[in-house]
Amino acid sequence: MQTLSLQVRHPNAVYDAAFSPDGKLLATASLDNTAKIWDLQTGEELHTLRGHGDGVCGVFFLAEGKRLATASLDKSLRIWDVGSGSGLATMSGHQQYIECMAGSPDRKLLASGGYDNVVRVWDAEAAEQKFVLSGHGDAIYSVAFSADSKLLASGSYDQSLLLWGAETGEKLGPLDGHDGTVEGIAFSADGKLFATASGDGRIRLGSVASRVVTTELEGHPNYAKCVAFSPNGSLLASACRDGELRLWNAKTHDNLATINVHSNSVYSVSFSPDGKQLVSASFDRTIKVWNVEQLLT
Amino acid sequence: MLNIYDKSSTNDFCDGVSRRQFLQIGGLAMGGLALPQLLQAEASTGRKSQKSIIMIFLTGGPPHQDMVDLKMDAPAEIRGEFRPINTNVPGIDLCELMPRLSQMTDKLGVIRSLVGSEGRHSAFQSWTGWTTANQPAGGRPSLGSSVSKLQGISVPGMPAFVNLNPKMRGGSWNDPGQAGYAGQAHAPFTPNQGSGGANLELKGITLDTLGDRRALSSRLDRLKREADADGSLAGLDAFNEQAFGILTSSKLVDALDFEQEDSKLRDRYGRGDNVYAGYGDAGILLNDYFLAARRLVEAGVRVVTLSYGRWDWHGRPHGTNFDNARDHIPALDVGLSALIEDLERRDMLDDTSIVVWGEFGRTPRINKKGGRDHWPRVACAMMAGGGIRGGQLIGATNRLGEHATERPVHFQEVFATLYHNIGIDVNYAAINDLNGRPRYLVDHNKYQPLRELL
Structure with a gap:
């Protein structure tokens, strides 16, 4: 079995990649102003989604994989029909560039953040804005929903990490303990842990209940860009700006694998729904799908 | 102009490669000029030369301190993410992202102290050597237009000046090089910019025919032969005939077909x-355009210019300066080293001057978005070929890369060197502006060819 099970590319930097809920499709977002949908089995490019007026920075499957949400530096989010590749809706509201987007695991909500220093929460079905969340003092670099879709975390250039009620928009308080920009956030599947990737190169783990960082994982030589828990919560993946990917034991915090996978910053890592595959998306224009078991051997 | 009939709505080959580069040979844009005028102008010059210039414009202003002048003693907020590597010339180091060029630095002139930038986002100064202010009547001509005016064409059927830019959205960059007071006859051929209107049309040559490039060449040659044979060209004046010759030249088609x-x-x-x-x-x-540039000069074009990439790296969310550097600089390293190597292998390097530069440098201090902003006080350039003495490091900047501390080199000194290499003496050569007043190519009282490279 190959360590690398698929490699595809955009003609410009790639900012995000997401698996469909059934694990059969992959969506990718690029600075080339498009998102693409790929057949994971064959590597065939099924659709190129054109319409955004600037780079696309986020992708997330909705409605059991029948629709796709994209977020763009053009300050808008769009909803697309996956089957036909046609645009269905556009959501506007951000006053500055969008930097990040996440979707709730129940596929009902989207959250986006950017250079207007606010997080906007969207009803994905109605394609309408639900909340505008203010509290950060600078640009929002990362957003993530908890596994039960009830919590939302947002991280900023100002080194703050805030926790919100996803369904209420209520500010629940800060998650303290960061000394660098908060570039990536993830929640564990059981909802007990959060993890962050930070501009100081560290991966931090913390308790959602106590809202404090409890563990710092060192090892990345520089700017950590992204982090993801495996679906069963046993693994943590992280990557940094010069292409290094690390796998960690989420419980013992042991570094299980370190591999240079890209020639430029890795902007996104994500596990497939069955946890067997991991996708990495990079500014080097490539998207690579890895066999997790092989990475660990 | 000559247009080739496009009966389909697509611009792509089935292999995904755009037909645009190839198709537009039939729609060569010439700054809105009819080709006969161009040739009329060429006829006024007699000098023939096989010397050529390739100018690669790094659109937006490359970061000097991340390419050829790394500042490892500067604090982290200035130093950046990259390290220098040794080159094959002791005493010269380059960025680690340029491993290939570092092994052919003996063929390079590395300028660390380029000064005199106007500070505008514009190709104008890099194309002409002059700022936009106080231009003589008609406007300053670009390098290729001046060479075209003074030297004319080198090989029948090939234009003197080709710009390979695509049409760009950025208005100030979307300038293939103005002809200015050299006259529109000397505007560049811009095969990748598309064109409007049609003065000539090749009936019967369709996209299907274009699927086979050699078939196109064959058709063009046959068309010309037929036109010659049946006297279709007899009614045209000499310049229209030459225009037809260039536009239907399989040499030009072939040269562009990398x-x-x-x-x-x-x-x-x-x-x-x-x-x-x-x-x-x-x-x-x-x-591929570097390769096309080589093919064009090999076929007889005197000056080839092109804008390469986007080097205006202000930072997120369009990638940090360093993300973009890791994207662009290795690509430049591969392409430029290949071009130098290829020219040398073909024994063309001494006859082909290459210059690589942008409109200004970048700020020493990295901004909060991981970018570097505009820095007109100092910039960098790389030169190769044209008979220059390689392995030369010219100029220096202070510890933080803020300003030139040794041997400031003005844009016009680089231009004087390029003109020298192609056989034009900037102390004597002049072109009349639209008021009839002779204008020198550079301010030769101040700026002469770089003695370090000659």
């Missing part, structure tokens, strides 16, 4: 992506 090259050589050049780089408003990072 896909004729061996696949391994294209790989060595690095190929690249035929989409707008970075934010999408500037050049494309298509190394």
